[in-house]
Amino acid sequence: MGKRVVMTGNETVAEAVRQINPDVIAAYPITPSTAVVEYISQYIADGLIDTEFVTAESEHSALSACIGAAVGGGRVVNATSGQGLALMWEMLYIASAMRLPIILAVINRALSGPINIHGDHSDTMGARDCGWIQLYSEDCQEVYDNILQAVRISEHIDVRIPVIVALDGFITSHAIETLETEGDEDVRRFIGDYIPLNSILDIKNIVTYGAIDFQDYYFEHKRHQLEGLHKSAEVIKSVGKEFGKTFGREYGFFEGYRLDDAEYAIVVMNSAGGTVKTVIDDLRDKGRKVGLLKLRIFRPFPAIGIAEALKTKKVVAVLDRTSSAGAQGGPLFNEIRSALYNEPTRPKAVNYIYGLGGKDLTAEHIRGVYEALERIDKSRKIDRLVDYLNLRE
Amino acid sequence: MKTWKDLPLGGIIKDVGNTKDYITGTWRTERPVFLEDNCTQCFMCCMVCPDSAVIIKDEKVIGFNYNHCKGCGICAVECISKPKAIEMEKEEQF
Numbered sequence: 357m358g359k360r361v362v363m364t365g366n367e368t369v370a371e372a373v374r375q376i377n378p379d380v381i382a383a384y385p386i387t388p389s390t391a392v393v394e395y396i397s398q399y400i401a402d403g404l405i406d407t408e409f410v411t412a413e414s415e416h417s418a419l420s421a422c423i424g425a426a427v428g429g430g431r432v433v434n435a436t437s438g439q440g441l442a443l444m445w446e447m448l449y450i451a452s453a454m455r456l457p458i459i460l461a462v463i464n465r466a467l468s469g470p471i472n473i474h475g476d477h478s479d480t481m482g483a484r485d486c487g488w489i490q491l492y493s494e495d496c497q498e499v500y501d502n503i504l505q506a507v508r509i510s511e512h513i514d515v516r517i518p519v520i521v522a523l524d525g526f527i528t529s530h531a532i533e534t535l536e537t538e539g540d541e542d543v544r545r546f547i548g549d550y551i552p553l554n555s556i557l558d559i560k561n562i563v564t565y566g567a568i569d570f571q572d573y574y575f576e577h578k579r580h581q582l583e584g585l586h587k588s589a590e591v592i593k594s595v596g597k598e599f600g601k602t603f604g605r606e607y608g609f610f611e612g613y614r615l616d617d618a619e620y621a622i623v624v625m626n627s628a629g630g631t632v633k634t635v636i637d638d639l640r641d642k643g644r645k646v647g648l649l650k651l652r653i654f655r656p657f658p659a660i661g662i663a664e665a666l667k668t669k670k671v672v673a674v675l676d677r678t679s680s681a682g683a684q685g686g687p688l689f690n691e692i693r694s695a696l697y698n699e700p701t702r703p704k705a706v707n708y709i710y711g712l713g714g715k716d717l718t719a720e721h722i723r724g725v726y727e728a729l730e731r732i733d734k735s736r737k738i739d740r741l742v743d744y745l746n747l748r749e
Numbered sequence: 750m751k752t753w754k755d756l757p758l759g760g761i762i763k764d765v766g767n768t769k770d771y772i773t774g775t776w777r778t779e780r781p782v783f784l785e786d787n788c789t790q791c792f793m794c795c796m797v798c799p800d801s802a803v804i805i806k807d808e809k810v811i812g813f814n815y816n817h818c819k820g821c822g823i824c825a826v827e828c829i830s831k832p833k834a835i836e837m838e839k840e841e842q843f
Contacts, residue, residue, distance in 0.1 A: 454760070456759070564765050573751075573760075576751070577756060580753045580758075581760075584758075
C-alpha cells in the first residue's frame, strides 16, 4: 500500500533509488543535485541498500564509471545538474550508443556563464540530441513516478536506452511537497529483476564494447541505435498504463489540462506546469477558453500526439526555459511548430523564453501570455515570434 | 556487408578478435621489404610494430603481414642491422 509522505525533490529521487536498490551509483555531487547522493550514501552507510558507491573525480568520470558498471551487467543510477551534465557530454553519447540502461536524474540548472546554480533547462536541452530518453517532472510525485517507470522503460529489451529524468533545480529539488510513495515490495515487483545483456563479465560469452567503426558501419550503427529510441515510444506508453493500473497514477507522453475545448494553449515542461494550471482555473472561471499541454516526454519527441492535441487551437504559446542562441526560438518551440507544420489546419504559434537562471515565472506572467494569445488571434498578427517573460527591458 | 537491421545491440562484437579479418593494409603508401640476408634476428622490428604485422616463424622474422601493415616505417627506422634488413619502398611498385 502507498503512503503519503513529505519530501523535497532530491529526497524523492533518493527514496526511489533506495527502493530500486541499484548495483552501482557513481557520484560527483553538484548543486542542486547534491542532496541526492548525500541521502543515498546515508542509506548505504545505514545498510538499507547494498549499492556500490563509487566516488569519482569528475562528472565525466562518474558517468564513465556508470558505463563501466552497466557493460558489466549492473543496474546503474546517477544524479547531476547543469555543469555536471555538460561535463558528462562526451560520455552521454557513448552510453546511448552502447545501449546501456542507465538512469540519470538531472536536477535542472542553468549553464554558465555567467555562473548560476538555479533552475533552467539549458543543461538537459543541451543534451537533447545525445540519444537518451528524456522524461520531465512537474512535482515530487512525478519525479518519483518517472524514476520508477524509467527503470522499466530503459531496461525493456526493445529499448535498452539510458533515461534522463529531469526536475527543476531548487523549485522542485529543494521544495517540500506531499506525495504518495509505494511499498518497497510493490516497487520491486513493478520494476522486476534486472536481466543483464551481453555483460563483459560473462566470460563464457565474450563480447567487445566500443570498437571502432568507420565509413563501413558507423552510419548503420547510428541508425540501429535510433530504432531503440523509436521503439521506446510504445514502451513508454505501455509502462505508463501499467503504472496507472498498479499504483493508480497513469502517464502518457503529455498531460492536457483543460485542453480539449481550449482555444488558447500554453506548452511547458516541469514545474511551470503547476503555475499555468492555477491561472487556467482562474481564467476558466471568467469564461476564457484556455488550456495547457504539459510535455512529459521530450525524447523521443511525440510529434503525432502533440499535433493531434494542438491542431485545432487558435493560438499556441510555447514556453522554453532555455535560450537556444541563434535559433528561431527555443528547442521546445521548434519541435512543437515543426510537429504542426504538415497539418492542414494549425494554430499560430509563438515562443516565450522564461526563467533563465531561476528567474521567477509568476501567475501574472502566464495571464499576460494568454492575453497576448487572444490579441494575436484578433489581429491575426504576430509582432514578436520569440519574446521574453519577466525580463527587464 | 550487413544492413543496420542485422547489427547486434550497442554495436558489440560477438566474434571477439575479429580485427584480424579487418584489412587495413590498403591504407599503405610505402611497404617494408624484408632483406633476410642482412637480418640479425634481434626482433626490434617486432617490438616496435604498432600493428603486430611482423611475421615470426620458428623463432625467426620471416617477413610482414601486408594485410595489416599500414606502412608507418618505424620498423625500418629502428632496424639495427648494418646494412639495414628493412627498406621502405613505394607501394605503386608492387
